[in-house]
Amino acid sequence: MxxxxxxxxxxxxxxxxxxxxxxxxxxxxxxxxxxxxxxxxxxxxxxxxxxxxxxxxxxxxxxxxxxxxxxxxxxxxxxxxxxxxxxxMGMCFQGSALFGSMSVGDNVALPLREHTRLEESTIEIMTKIKLELVGLGGFGDFLPAELSGGMKKRAGLARAMAMDxxxxxxxxxxxxxxxxxxxxxxxxxxxxxxxxxxxxxxxxxxxxxxxxxxxxxxxxxxxxxxxxxxxxxxxxxxxxxxxxxxxxxxxxxxxxxxxxxxxxxxxxx
Ligand SMILES: Nc1ncnc2c1ncn2[C@@H]1O[C@H](COP(=O)(O)OP(=O)(O)O)[C@@H](O)[C@H]1O
Ligand SMILES: [Mg+2]
Incomplete structure:
Protein backbone atom coordinates (compact mmCIF):
# COMPACT_ATOMS: atom_id res chain seq x y z
CA MET A 1 0.00 0.00 0.00
CA MET A 89 14.62 1.14 18.86
CA GLY A 90 15.17 2.57 22.31
CA MET A 91 12.84 1.72 25.15
CA CYS A 92 12.38 3.63 28.40
CA PHE A 93 10.45 1.31 30.65
CA GLN A 94 8.03 2.35 33.35
CA GLY A 95 10.14 2.68 36.50
CA SER A 96 13.42 3.01 34.52
CA ALA A 97 14.44 -0.68 34.98
CA LEU A 98 18.10 0.06 35.70
CA PHE A 99 20.21 -2.74 37.12
CA GLY A 100 20.74 -1.82 40.76
CA SER A 101 24.08 -3.59 41.16
CA MET A 102 25.65 -1.80 38.18
CA SER A 103 26.87 1.79 38.05
CA VAL A 104 24.84 4.24 36.00
CA GLY A 105 27.61 4.27 33.39
CA ASP A 106 27.63 0.48 33.12
CA ASN A 107 23.86 0.49 32.72
CA VAL A 108 24.16 2.90 29.80
CA ALA A 109 27.08 0.97 28.29
CA LEU A 110 25.26 -2.37 28.52
CA PRO A 111 23.54 -2.31 25.10
CA LEU A 112 26.85 -1.32 23.45
CA ARG A 113 28.71 -4.15 25.20
CA GLU A 114 25.99 -6.65 24.26
CA HIS A 115 25.29 -5.65 20.68
CA THR A 116 28.51 -4.15 19.32
CA ARG A 117 32.19 -5.05 19.13
CA LEU A 118 33.37 -1.54 19.83
CA GLU A 119 36.57 -1.00 21.78
CA GLU A 120 36.10 -0.43 25.48
CA SER A 121 37.59 3.07 25.17
CA THR A 122 35.02 3.93 22.46
CA ILE A 123 32.19 2.57 24.60
CA GLU A 124 33.35 4.74 27.48
CA ILE A 125 33.31 7.86 25.31
CA MET A 126 29.87 7.04 23.89
CA THR A 127 28.53 6.41 27.40
CA LYS A 128 29.87 9.75 28.56
CA ILE A 129 28.23 11.55 25.65
CA LYS A 130 24.86 9.93 26.36
CA LEU A 131 25.07 10.84 30.06
CA GLU A 132 25.96 14.45 29.16
CA LEU A 133 23.03 14.53 26.76
CA VAL A 134 20.51 13.80 29.53
CA GLY A 135 22.18 16.12 32.05
CA LEU A 136 23.92 13.38 34.03
CA GLY A 137 27.52 14.11 33.11
CA GLY A 138 29.66 13.19 36.12
CA PHE A 139 27.16 10.64 37.50
CA GLY A 140 28.52 7.62 35.63
CA ASP A 141 30.06 6.06 38.75
CA PHE A 142 26.94 6.45 40.87
CA LEU A 143 24.68 3.51 41.63
CA PRO A 144 21.02 3.87 40.55
CA ALA A 145 19.94 3.91 44.22
CA GLU A 146 22.00 7.08 44.71
CA LEU A 147 19.95 8.96 42.08
CA SER A 148 16.65 10.79 42.53
CA GLY A 149 13.54 9.57 40.69
CA GLY A 150 13.97 12.10 37.88
CA MET A 151 17.67 11.27 37.48
CA LYS A 152 16.85 7.57 37.23
CA LYS A 153 14.47 8.32 34.37
CA ARG A 154 17.19 10.35 32.67
CA ALA A 155 19.64 7.47 33.10
CA GLY A 156 17.04 5.14 31.57
CA LEU A 157 16.79 7.54 28.64
CA ALA A 158 20.60 7.61 28.24
CA ARG A 159 20.58 3.81 28.10
CA ALA A 160 17.74 3.81 25.56
CA MET A 161 19.80 6.25 23.47
CA ALA A 162 22.99 4.16 23.71
CA MET A 163 22.61 2.52 20.30
CA ASP A 164 21.48 5.75 18.57
N1 LIG B 1 0.59 -10.12 31.32
C1 LIG B 1 -0.74 -9.91 31.41
N2 LIG B 1 -1.59 -10.96 31.49
C2 LIG B 1 -2.93 -10.78 31.57
N3 LIG B 1 -3.53 -9.57 31.55
C3 LIG B 1 -2.74 -8.49 31.45
C4 LIG B 1 -1.30 -8.60 31.38
N4 LIG B 1 -0.78 -7.35 31.28
C5 LIG B 1 -1.84 -6.51 31.31
N5 LIG B 1 -3.00 -7.17 31.40
C6 LIG B 1 -4.36 -6.59 31.41
O1 LIG B 1 -4.57 -5.93 30.18
C7 LIG B 1 -5.20 -4.68 30.36
C8 LIG B 1 -4.30 -3.58 29.79
O2 LIG B 1 -3.12 -3.49 30.60
P1 LIG B 1 -1.95 -2.46 30.32
O3 LIG B 1 -1.58 -2.55 28.89
O4 LIG B 1 -0.90 -2.69 31.32
O5 LIG B 1 -2.70 -1.08 30.60
P2 LIG B 1 -2.11 0.39 30.87
O6 LIG B 1 -0.65 0.38 30.57
O7 LIG B 1 -2.92 1.28 30.00
O8 LIG B 1 -2.38 0.66 32.32
C9 LIG B 1 -5.45 -4.54 31.85
O9 LIG B 1 -6.77 -4.91 32.12
C10 LIG B 1 -4.48 -5.50 32.48
O10 LIG B 1 -5.00 -6.02 33.68
MG1 LIG C 1 1.04 0.82 31.76
Whole structure:
Protein backbone atom coordinates (compact mmCIF):
# COMPACT_ATOMS: atom_id res chain seq x y z
CA MET A 1 0.00 0.00 0.00
CA UNK A 2 1.07 3.54 -0.70
CA UNK A 3 1.22 4.60 2.93
CA UNK A 4 3.83 2.04 3.95
CA UNK A 5 6.14 3.11 1.10
CA UNK A 6 5.88 6.69 2.21
CA UNK A 7 9.22 7.65 3.71
CA UNK A 8 7.48 10.00 6.12
CA UNK A 9 5.70 7.15 7.85
CA UNK A 10 7.95 5.27 10.25
CA UNK A 11 5.37 3.15 12.09
CA UNK A 12 2.10 1.85 10.74
CA UNK A 13 -0.30 -0.23 12.79
CA UNK A 14 -3.10 -2.03 10.96
CA UNK A 15 -6.08 -3.76 12.54
CA UNK A 16 -4.11 -4.75 15.61
CA UNK A 17 -5.82 -7.14 18.00
CA UNK A 18 -4.06 -8.26 21.19
CA UNK A 19 -5.35 -10.78 23.69
CA UNK A 20 -4.24 -12.13 27.03
CA UNK A 21 -5.70 -15.62 26.95
CA UNK A 22 -9.34 -15.20 25.91
CA UNK A 23 -9.44 -11.57 26.90
CA UNK A 24 -9.12 -8.97 24.13
CA UNK A 25 -7.24 -5.92 25.45
CA UNK A 26 -6.57 -4.14 22.14
CA UNK A 27 -9.29 -4.32 19.56
CA UNK A 28 -8.80 -3.07 15.99
CA UNK A 29 -6.05 -0.48 16.46
CA UNK A 30 -5.04 1.57 13.38
CA UNK A 31 -2.62 4.50 13.26
CA UNK A 32 0.50 5.87 11.62
CA UNK A 33 3.46 7.63 13.20
CA UNK A 34 5.33 10.17 11.08
CA UNK A 35 9.12 10.28 11.12
CA UNK A 36 10.41 12.81 13.64
CA UNK A 37 7.15 13.39 15.48
CA UNK A 38 6.23 12.90 19.12
CA UNK A 39 3.27 10.55 19.11
CA UNK A 40 1.51 10.34 22.46
CA UNK A 41 -0.66 7.43 23.54
CA UNK A 42 -3.02 8.75 26.19
CA UNK A 43 -5.50 6.94 28.37
CA UNK A 44 -6.46 5.88 31.85
CA UNK A 45 -5.01 3.02 33.82
CA UNK A 46 -5.64 -0.42 32.36
CA UNK A 47 -6.78 0.76 28.91
CA UNK A 48 -3.94 -1.08 27.16
CA UNK A 49 -1.16 1.50 26.75
CA UNK A 50 1.72 -0.65 27.98
CA UNK A 51 0.39 -3.62 26.03
CA UNK A 52 0.39 -1.52 22.87
CA UNK A 53 3.99 -0.45 23.51
CA UNK A 54 5.07 -4.04 24.13
CA UNK A 55 3.67 -4.95 20.72
CA UNK A 56 5.24 -1.96 18.99
CA UNK A 57 8.70 -2.94 20.23
CA UNK A 58 8.18 -6.62 19.47
CA UNK A 59 8.22 -7.87 23.06
CA UNK A 60 4.86 -9.47 22.45
CA UNK A 61 3.16 -11.00 19.45
CA UNK A 62 -0.30 -9.73 18.56
CA UNK A 63 -3.27 -12.03 18.05
CA UNK A 64 -3.82 -10.47 14.62
CA UNK A 65 -3.00 -7.39 12.60
CA UNK A 66 0.22 -5.87 11.36
CA UNK A 67 2.89 -3.56 12.66
CA UNK A 68 5.07 -2.03 9.95
CA UNK A 69 8.30 -0.35 10.95
CA UNK A 70 9.88 1.49 8.01
CA UNK A 71 7.48 -0.49 5.83
CA UNK A 72 8.67 -3.86 7.14
CA UNK A 73 6.20 -6.15 8.84
CA UNK A 74 7.42 -6.58 12.37
CA UNK A 75 4.84 -9.27 13.14
CA UNK A 76 6.09 -11.46 10.26
CA UNK A 77 9.78 -11.38 11.22
CA UNK A 78 11.59 -14.33 12.71
CA UNK A 79 13.31 -13.96 16.09
CA UNK A 80 16.67 -12.95 14.63
CA UNK A 81 15.18 -10.30 12.34
CA UNK A 82 13.14 -8.93 15.20
CA UNK A 83 16.16 -8.73 17.49
CA UNK A 84 17.95 -6.81 14.76
CA UNK A 85 15.04 -4.44 14.25
CA UNK A 86 14.85 -3.88 18.00
CA UNK A 87 18.44 -2.62 18.08
CA UNK A 88 17.21 0.41 16.18
CA MET A 89 14.62 1.14 18.86
CA GLY A 90 15.17 2.57 22.31
CA MET A 91 12.84 1.72 25.15
CA CYS A 92 12.38 3.63 28.40
CA PHE A 93 10.45 1.31 30.65
CA GLN A 94 8.03 2.35 33.35
CA GLY A 95 10.14 2.68 36.50
CA SER A 96 13.42 3.01 34.52
CA ALA A 97 14.44 -0.68 34.98
CA LEU A 98 18.10 0.06 35.70
CA PHE A 99 20.21 -2.74 37.12
CA GLY A 100 20.74 -1.82 40.76
CA SER A 101 24.08 -3.59 41.16
CA MET A 102 25.65 -1.80 38.18
CA SER A 103 26.87 1.79 38.05
CA VAL A 104 24.84 4.24 36.00
CA GLY A 105 27.61 4.27 33.39
CA ASP A 106 27.63 0.48 33.12
CA ASN A 107 23.86 0.49 32.72
CA VAL A 108 24.16 2.90 29.80
CA ALA A 109 27.08 0.97 28.29
CA LEU A 110 25.26 -2.37 28.52
CA PRO A 111 23.54 -2.31 25.10
CA LEU A 112 26.85 -1.32 23.45
CA ARG A 113 28.71 -4.15 25.20
CA GLU A 114 25.99 -6.65 24.26
CA HIS A 115 25.29 -5.65 20.68
CA THR A 116 28.51 -4.15 19.32
CA ARG A 117 32.19 -5.05 19.13
CA LEU A 118 33.37 -1.54 19.83
CA GLU A 119 36.57 -1.00 21.78
CA GLU A 120 36.10 -0.43 25.48
CA SER A 121 37.59 3.07 25.17
CA THR A 122 35.02 3.93 22.46
CA ILE A 123 32.19 2.57 24.60
CA GLU A 124 33.35 4.74 27.48
CA ILE A 125 33.31 7.86 25.31
CA MET A 126 29.87 7.04 23.89
CA THR A 127 28.53 6.41 27.40
CA LYS A 128 29.87 9.75 28.56
CA ILE A 129 28.23 11.55 25.65
CA LYS A 130 24.86 9.93 26.36
CA LEU A 131 25.07 10.84 30.06
CA GLU A 132 25.96 14.45 29.16
CA LEU A 133 23.03 14.53 26.76
CA VAL A 134 20.51 13.80 29.53
CA GLY A 135 22.18 16.12 32.05
CA LEU A 136 23.92 13.38 34.03
CA GLY A 137 27.52 14.11 33.11
CA GLY A 138 29.66 13.19 36.12
CA PHE A 139 27.16 10.64 37.50
CA GLY A 140 28.52 7.62 35.63
CA ASP A 141 30.06 6.06 38.75
CA PHE A 142 26.94 6.45 40.87
CA LEU A 143 24.68 3.51 41.63
CA PRO A 144 21.02 3.87 40.55
CA ALA A 145 19.94 3.91 44.22
CA GLU A 146 22.00 7.08 44.71
CA LEU A 147 19.95 8.96 42.08
CA SER A 148 16.65 10.79 42.53
CA GLY A 149 13.54 9.57 40.69
CA GLY A 150 13.97 12.10 37.88
CA MET A 151 17.67 11.27 37.48
CA LYS A 152 16.85 7.57 37.23
CA LYS A 153 14.47 8.32 34.37
CA ARG A 154 17.19 10.35 32.67
CA ALA A 155 19.64 7.47 33.10
CA GLY A 156 17.04 5.14 31.57
CA LEU A 157 16.79 7.54 28.64
CA ALA A 158 20.60 7.61 28.24
CA ARG A 159 20.58 3.81 28.10
CA ALA A 160 17.74 3.81 25.56
CA MET A 161 19.80 6.25 23.47
CA ALA A 162 22.99 4.16 23.71
CA MET A 163 22.61 2.52 20.30
CA ASP A 164 21.48 5.75 18.57
CA UNK A 165 17.97 4.47 17.88
CA UNK A 166 15.71 5.96 15.25
CA UNK A 167 12.62 5.53 17.39
CA UNK A 168 12.35 5.83 21.14
CA UNK A 169 9.48 4.52 23.23
CA UNK A 170 8.63 5.84 26.68
CA UNK A 171 6.21 4.22 29.11
CA UNK A 172 4.85 6.84 31.53
CA UNK A 173 8.09 8.84 31.71
CA UNK A 174 6.76 11.34 34.23
CA UNK A 175 4.79 8.97 36.46
CA UNK A 176 5.62 9.50 40.12
CA UNK A 177 7.68 12.66 39.48
CA UNK A 178 6.84 16.07 40.87
CA UNK A 179 5.59 18.58 38.25
CA UNK A 180 8.87 20.47 37.94
CA UNK A 181 10.94 17.33 37.40
CA UNK A 182 8.28 16.02 35.02
CA UNK A 183 8.45 19.29 33.03
CA UNK A 184 12.23 18.87 32.83
CA UNK A 185 11.77 15.40 31.38
CA UNK A 186 9.27 16.70 28.82
CA UNK A 187 11.90 19.26 27.83
CA UNK A 188 14.39 16.47 27.39
CA UNK A 189 12.02 14.49 25.15
CA UNK A 190 11.60 17.60 22.97
CA UNK A 191 15.36 18.15 22.95
CA UNK A 192 15.90 14.63 21.58
CA UNK A 193 13.39 15.36 18.83
CA UNK A 194 15.00 18.67 17.88
CA UNK A 195 18.58 17.49 18.11
CA UNK A 196 18.31 14.13 16.38
CA UNK A 197 14.97 14.29 14.54
CA UNK A 198 14.15 11.33 16.74
CA UNK A 199 10.71 9.78 16.50
CA UNK A 200 9.17 9.33 19.93
CA UNK A 201 6.21 7.27 21.06
CA UNK A 202 5.22 8.32 24.55
CA UNK A 203 2.66 6.60 26.76
CA UNK A 204 1.16 8.84 29.41
CA UNK A 205 -1.92 9.71 31.38
CA UNK A 206 -0.74 13.24 32.20
CA UNK A 207 -2.56 15.92 30.18
CA UNK A 208 -0.01 18.56 31.10
CA UNK A 209 2.72 16.49 29.54
CA UNK A 210 0.58 15.94 26.44
CA UNK A 211 0.26 19.68 25.99
CA UNK A 212 4.01 20.14 26.27
CA UNK A 213 5.20 17.44 23.91
CA UNK A 214 2.51 15.91 21.69
CA UNK A 215 2.47 16.42 17.94
CA UNK A 216 -0.18 13.72 17.61
CA UNK A 217 -2.36 12.27 20.35
CA UNK A 218 -3.83 8.79 20.20
CA UNK A 219 -6.48 8.36 22.87
CA UNK A 220 -7.22 4.88 24.07
CA UNK A 221 -10.21 3.74 26.02
CA UNK A 222 -10.69 0.10 26.93
CA UNK A 223 -8.51 -1.13 24.10
CA UNK A 224 -9.95 1.05 21.34
CA UNK A 225 -8.88 4.35 19.83
CA UNK A 226 -11.41 7.04 20.70
CA UNK A 227 -9.49 9.98 19.27
CA UNK A 228 -6.52 10.52 16.97
CA UNK A 229 -4.97 13.83 15.90
CA UNK A 230 -3.41 17.03 17.21
CA UNK A 231 -4.60 17.96 20.69
CA UNK A 232 -6.52 20.98 19.33
CA UNK A 233 -8.36 18.73 16.89
CA UNK A 234 -9.52 16.58 19.77
CA UNK A 235 -11.12 19.47 21.62
CA UNK A 236 -14.60 18.56 20.43
CA UNK A 237 -14.25 15.00 21.58
CA UNK A 238 -16.42 13.69 24.36
CA UNK A 239 -13.57 12.22 26.37
CA UNK A 240 -13.22 13.00 30.09
CA UNK A 241 -9.45 13.63 30.09
CA UNK A 242 -9.66 16.10 27.22
CA UNK A 243 -12.80 17.83 28.44
CA UNK A 244 -11.31 18.27 31.92
CA UNK A 245 -8.13 19.56 30.40
CA UNK A 246 -9.77 22.15 28.19
CA UNK A 247 -12.16 23.20 30.96
CA UNK A 248 -9.30 23.76 33.39
CA UNK A 249 -6.94 25.28 30.93
CA UNK A 250 -7.76 28.98 31.44
CA UNK A 251 -7.42 28.83 35.19
CA UNK A 252 -4.23 26.75 34.97
CA UNK A 253 -2.51 29.10 32.56
CA UNK A 254 -0.37 30.72 35.27
CA UNK A 255 0.76 27.31 36.50
CA UNK A 256 1.69 26.26 32.98
CA UNK A 257 3.71 29.43 32.57
CA UNK A 258 5.65 28.76 35.75
CA UNK A 259 6.44 25.23 34.57
CA UNK A 260 7.74 26.70 31.33
CA UNK A 261 9.78 29.22 33.22
CA UNK A 262 11.32 26.56 35.43
CA UNK A 263 12.15 24.47 32.42
CA UNK A 264 13.89 27.43 30.83
CA UNK A 265 16.05 27.69 33.95
CA UNK A 266 17.19 24.11 33.56
CA UNK A 267 18.35 25.02 30.05
CA UNK A 268 16.82 21.98 28.46
CA UNK A 269 15.18 23.73 25.54
N1 LIG B 1 0.59 -10.12 31.32
C1 LIG B 1 -0.74 -9.91 31.41
N2 LIG B 1 -1.59 -10.96 31.49
C2 LIG B 1 -2.93 -10.78 31.57
N3 LIG B 1 -3.53 -9.57 31.55
C3 LIG B 1 -2.74 -8.49 31.45
C4 LIG B 1 -1.30 -8.60 31.38
N4 LIG B 1 -0.78 -7.35 31.28
C5 LIG B 1 -1.84 -6.51 31.31
N5 LIG B 1 -3.00 -7.17 31.40
C6 LIG B 1 -4.36 -6.59 31.41
O1 LIG B 1 -4.57 -5.93 30.18
C7 LIG B 1 -5.20 -4.68 30.36
C8 LIG B 1 -4.30 -3.58 29.79
O2 LIG B 1 -3.12 -3.49 30.60
P1 LIG B 1 -1.95 -2.46 30.32
O3 LIG B 1 -1.58 -2.55 28.89
O4 LIG B 1 -0.90 -2.69 31.32
O5 LIG B 1 -2.70 -1.08 30.60
P2 LIG B 1 -2.11 0.39 30.87
O6 LIG B 1 -0.65 0.38 30.57
O7 LIG B 1 -2.92 1.28 30.00
O8 LIG B 1 -2.38 0.66 32.32
C9 LIG B 1 -5.45 -4.54 31.85
O9 LIG B 1 -6.77 -4.91 32.12
C10 LIG B 1 -4.48 -5.50 32.48
O10 LIG B 1 -5.00 -6.02 33.68
MG1 LIG C 1 1.04 0.82 31.76
Missing amino acids: AASNDNDIIIEVRDLVVKYGDRTVLDGINFQVRRGEIFVILGGSGCGKSTLLRNLVGLMRPYSGRILINGQDFTAMNDEERTDARKR PEIIFYDEPSAGLDPIVAAGLDGLIRKMQHTFNLTSVVVTHEMESVKQIADTVCMLERGRIVGLGALEELRALDYPYVQQFFARRAQDESQIDSAEYLRSLTGLE
